[in-house]
Amino acid sequence: MKAIILNQYGGPEVLEWQETAKPLPQAEEVLIKTTAIGINYASVLIRQGKYRAFYPLPAKMPAEIEGVIEAVGANVKHLTAGQRVTGIAGNGYAAFVVINAKDVFLIPPGLPPTQGLLSQGLTARYLLEQAKDYQSVIITAAASGVGSFAVQLARLKGGKNIIALAGNKEKVIYAKSLGATYACSYFDADWQEQIAKATNHTGADLILDAIGGDTGTTLAAMIAPGGTMVAYGNMSEKSMTIDGNTLALKANRITGASIYHATPENKQQWWHEMVTWIQEGKLKSEAAVFPYTAVAAAFRSIESRNATGRVVLTL
Ligand SMILES: NC(=O)c1ccc[n+]([C@@H]2O[C@H](COP(=O)([O-])OP(=O)(O)OC[C@H]3O[C@@H](n4cnc5c(N)ncnc54)[C@H](OP(=O)(O)O)[C@@H]3O)[C@@H](O)[C@H]2O)c1
Known part of the structure; x- marks a missing residue:
């Protein structure tokens, strides 16, 4: 599968998609086929080697992803293949990710693509x-x-x-x-x-x-x-x-x-509240959307201070 492995710190040009092994879900995890990645400023700092937690090279960068469950671990009972979910993955810039089942947010039917990216x-x-x-x-x-x-x-x-x-x-x-x-x-x-x-x-x-x-x-x-x-x-x-x-x-x-420092319970409650407000038209969750191949351009839009709202990659 394709994924970004950071081999050096630097500007957006160091972000390159490579072929790497597809992960396997552990008993408490779900395997998700990524459809969108939300870029948070933390990714810029990690890529620059400035993030408060040090990421030794070669580094996998965490990211918020949206996608479809491909498989669930043996102990996961409340989620099933085919469901749309979102959450933060340790190796998030990847075509497939694994996330602990308790940390994913289940996207309700009808929510448009990328709207679940609410970290x-x-x-x-x-x-x-x-x-x-x-x-x-x-x-x-x-x-x-x-x-x-x-x-x-x-x-x-x-x-x-x-x-x-x-x-x-x-x-x-x-x-x-x-x-x-x-x-x-x-x-x-x-x-x-x-x-x-x-x-x-x-x-x-x-x-x-x-x-x-x-x-x-x-x-x-x-x-x-x-x-x-x-x-x-x-x-x-x-x-x-x-x-x-x-x-x-x-x-x-x-x-x-x-x-x-927020509790998982609070995050679930707040996430669902925001989704309801989006569906009711009370909350705008606008995003500048880039194809994953334009990852460097997406990062440049953030670092040049031109981007407004969220910046998202689609796969
Ligand atoms: N504490 C937390 O839990 C937490 C969680 C997520 C993010 N954060 C922090 O929150 C901040 C915003 O994160 P985000 O994901 O919302 O970022 P973002 O959407 O990428 O936006 C970053 C914004 O920072 C402003 N900015 C000011 N000086 C800048 C500079 N020298 N270079 C680039 N941008 C500059 C820009 O707005 P203007 O041009 O309008 O100033 C830019 O739109 C970051 O500092 C991030 O580390 C904290």
Whole structure:
């Protein structure tokens, strides 16, 4: 079967499909024929050799996949061949993958192709769970995979003032189309003033930040009294500076959060809730779709900051 084995770290050009052995499902696993792969930013970092968990070469890269069950392990009773499923596979950039049966999501009949790839939505939901009773939310990288779900889920969960920050003008427009009440670009010279004004100069109850560095530092000073900032990525690759006195006086909380800490039960519940919202037309799960042979181009669309929403490969 074809799969990507990372033989060297580097740019998108190091991603090459090779012939390798098809996996066999263990007793608790299912074998899935892959029909689509969702590219998360973690794949970029692994490929660059920068991911927080080290992947020694030659490396198989984990990925979220959608596909059809080909075979089930001896102990798997609740799933059967032919069912459409999605989940995260340890060797995800592959024509066939194995996943533990308890970690797959069963796609309901009628859900269009690639719509089950919702790991970025699960992350967004987990991040929003880090605070209770928020009215105002600031979301950075708001047109990214995670960010585009965060904007919509914040709205669906009752957020009143959803403020989006994104790179270029198209992304700002996109974030508004997803339900942001205010959106601007951090390339605007006056973005700090725009954001402060959008919060009525009181700050936001919740800030979801994937950028860190100077952007994160500026936003940390915009947490409302009693509010929370969740750092969930560090796209700037730079540290934030936090003023302890300001945090103390405003009783602010700055926390990190990773979807890896969410329980399997919560993930199943949130995944099914999102699928229901997609079917009801309340949640958009748009994707730029590339054939698997154009894997380098798909990665370039992410790294050039041109992509909006999810980026997906089809097989
Ligand atoms: N904690 C968790 O559980 C978790 C889970 C998944 C992902 N993440 C993190 O969340 C972030 C977004 O992930 P994703 O999968 O949603 O990513 P994605 O869809 O590939 O989008 C990444 C976004 O980051 C922004 N960005 C800012 N600086 C950038 C740079 N120098 N190069 C490229 N993009 C840059 C871009 O938006 P703008 O141009 O609009 O700024 C881009 O759209 C990443 O930092 C990722 O590591 C965390």
